[in-house]
Amino acid sequence: MWEGYYGKEPFDLRLTVFRLFRQLWMVLGVTLAGTLLFGGGYFVKNVLLRGEKLYRVTSVYRVDYNVEDKDVNQVYINGATWNTYVHSQEFLDRVQSRLDQVRILMDSMTLYMDNETLAEYVECDLATDLRMPSVIVTSPNPWISEYVARAVEAVMTEEFPELIREIDKIRVVDPAGEAREVIPDVRPVRALVLSGLLSCFFAVILLILKELNDDSIWLPAELGRRYGLKVLGTVESPELLENMGYLFQGKKTVAVCPVQENADPGRAAEALVEICRQSSKEEAGTEASDIQWIPVPSLVLCPESCRILREADGILAVVKAGRHSGRRLEYAMDFLRQQDCQVTAALLWEADEKLIRWYYKLPGAQRQRTDEKPMCGG
Numbered sequence: 001m002w003e004g005y006y007g008k009e010p011f012d013l014r015l016t017v018f019r020l021f022r023q024l025w026m027v028l029g030v031t032l033a034g035t036l037l038f039g040g041g042y043f044v045k046n047v048l049l050r051g052e053k054l055y056r057v058t059s060v061y062r063v064d065y066n067v068e069d070k071d072v073n074q075v076y077i078n079g080a081t082w083n084t085y086v087h088s089q090e091f092l093d094r095v096q097s098r099l100d101q102v103r104i105l106m107d108s109m110t111l112y113m114d115n116e117t118l119a120e121y122v123e124c125d126l127a128t129d130l131r132m133p134s135v136i137v138t139s140p141n142p143w144i145s146e147y148v149a150r151a152v153e154a155v156m157t158e159e160f161p162e163l164i165r166e167i168d169k170i171r172v173v174d175p176a177g178e179a180r181e182v183i184p185d186v187r188p189v190r191a192l193v194l195s196g197l198l199s200c201f202f203a204v205i206l207l208i209l210k211e212l213n214d215d216s217i218w219l220p221a222e223l224g225r226r227y228g229l230k231v232l233g234t235v236e237s238p239e240l241l242e243n244m245g246y247l248f249q250g251k252k253t254v255a256v257c258p259v260q261e262n263a264d265p266g267r268a269a270e271a272l273v274e275i276c277r278q279s280s281k282e283e284a285g286t287e288a289s290d291i292q293w294i295p296v297p298s299l300v301l302c303p304e305s306c307r308i309l310r311e312a313d314g315i316l317a318v319v320k321a322g323r324h325s326g327r328r329l330e331y332a333m334d335f336l337r338q339q340d341c342q343v344t345a346a347l348l349w350e351a352d353e354k355l356i357r358w359y360y361k362l363p364g365a366q367r368q369r370t371d372e373k374p375m376c377g378g
Contacts (some may be wrong), residue, residue: 007174015218018358020204022236027203028033039192055142057149059135060174061156065166077164077266082133087119087162094159095122098151113144121148132173141177149176198314207281213327217319218355220348226326227333229317229343235271244272247345249268254344255312257296257305259332263320263349265295272347299332302329304368306339314344321351 020027050286065076077085085091092115113121122142125134133353135156137149161167217223220231232243248254256269272293296305309315315336319329336343 011212016208017361018355019211019218020207022355023207027200027207030202030247031196031201034202035192035196037186037195038199041193042061042195043188046184047188050184050186052140054138054140055145055179056136056138056182057145057176057179058137058174059149059153059156059172059176061133061135062171062173063131063133064168064170065131066168067166072323077126077133077166079124079133082124082126085164086122086124086135089115090163091155091160092118094146094155095151097225098154099147108135117146121145122152127368129313130367136145137176138182142181145179164204214323215330216323216354217325217329217348219359220351222358223319223346224347227329227346229346232316232347234321234348234353234356235275236351240275243345244276245341248316251313251344252315253292253312254296254314254317255294255296255309256300256318257309258318258320258349259329260320260325261300263298263318265297265318268316268318269293269295269350283304299335300328303335306336306341309336309341310339315341317343317346318349319346320349 063077095118096115099168120139121139123136123138125132125136126132135152137145137152139145139148153176157170161170217226220237221235223229223231228241232247232249233240237243255269256265256272258265258268293316294308296302296308301304317332319325319331333343
C-alpha cells in the first residue's frame with residue numbers, strides 16, 4: 001500500500017536560498033516596481049504636485065500669571081487650551097475687528113476672510129517654557145500672513161488678558177516680521193531608498209512563504225522523502241545508468257507514464273533509449289538488453305491506461321519538475337494504488353540541473369560512466 005509523506009520533511013533552508021537566487025529577477029522586479037510606485041508617488045505628490053505656496057509668520061509672547069512663580073505649574077495654560085482660545089468665536093471676532101482697520105486702506109475683497117478661514121490660518125504652539133506661547137500664522141499670501149499676525153498681536157496684548165483672570169499681562173517678545181515661504185520637509189531620495197528596501201524585504205518574505213506552502217518538486221530526493229519512491233534521478237544524473245541497471249534488472253517491458261498531462265512520455269522514452277545506446281557504444285564489448293520502453297499517456301488524460309501499466313513488467317513514473325508537481329503525483333499514486341499498479345521507480349523530468357549541482361555541490365554536468373554493462377537498451 002502506498003503511503004505519502006508529503007509535507008512531513010523538514011524545512012530545507014539550503015534549497016530555499018538557492019531557489020531565491022534563481023528567482024532573483026522576480027525580487028528585483030518587485031523591488032523596482034515598489035520603488036517606482038511608492039517612492040515615485042511620494043515624489044509626484046510632494047514635489048511635482050505640491051500645490052500652492054504657503055507663507056508663515058511667527059510671534060512669540062511672554063505671559064505673566066497672577067500667581068507666584070512656584071505656583072505657575074498649577075495655573076498655566078497648556079498648548080491645547082491656547083489653541084482652543086485662539087480658535088474661539090470671541091477671539092476671532094476681535095481679530096476681525098482689528099483687520100477692519102486695515103481694510104479701509106486697501107481693497108476689502110482682497111483681505112476679506114471669514115472666521116473659518118481665519119481659524120485655519122492661526123495656530124498656537126507652546127514650547128518648553130510655559131510662559132512663552134507662540135502664535136503661527138500661515139496663509140497662501142505673504143502680506144495676509146503679516147497683517148493677520150499683527151492683528152493677533154494687538155488682540156493678545158491689549159484684549160485677551162482681560163478675558164482670563166489667571167493672566168496679568170501678555171507682551172510680545174519676538175514680534176511678527178517678514179513672512180517667509182514654508183519649505184516642506186520633502187526627502188525624495190530617502191523615500192525612494194526606503195521604498196526599495198521595504199519592497200525587496202516583502203518580496204523575499206512572500207517568496208519564502210510561497211516556497212513553504214508550495215508542493216513543488218525540484219530535487220530527485222524529494223520523490224523519495226515525500227512519496228517513498230525509488231528514484232532513478234534525472235536524465236543528466238551520473239547515477240542514472242547504475243540505478244536503471246539495478247531497478248529494472250530482468251524486466252522486458254517498462255511502461256513510461258508521466259504524472260502531469262503536459263509531460264510527453266514519448267520524449268522521456270526516447271531520451272532513456274538514447275542514453276542507453278550511447279552508453280553501450282562507449283563500453284567496448286557490451287550490448288544493450290532488449291528492454292522495451294512503452295510510452296503511456298498521463299493518467300490525468302487517460303485513466304484507462306492502467307491496463308497497459310498492469311501488463312508491463314515495470315512502471316517508470318515520469319514527474320516533471322517544477323511547481324504544482326506534488327499534488328499531481330499524489331493523485332496519480334492514489335489512483336495507481338486503487339488499480340493495483342506498483343511503481344517501480346520515478347524519473348525527475350526537465351529538472352533544473354544547475355540547481356541540483358549547486359545543491360549537491362557536484363563538479364560538473366557530464367555523466368560518469370560505470371564499469372558495469374548497462375542493463376537497458378533501445
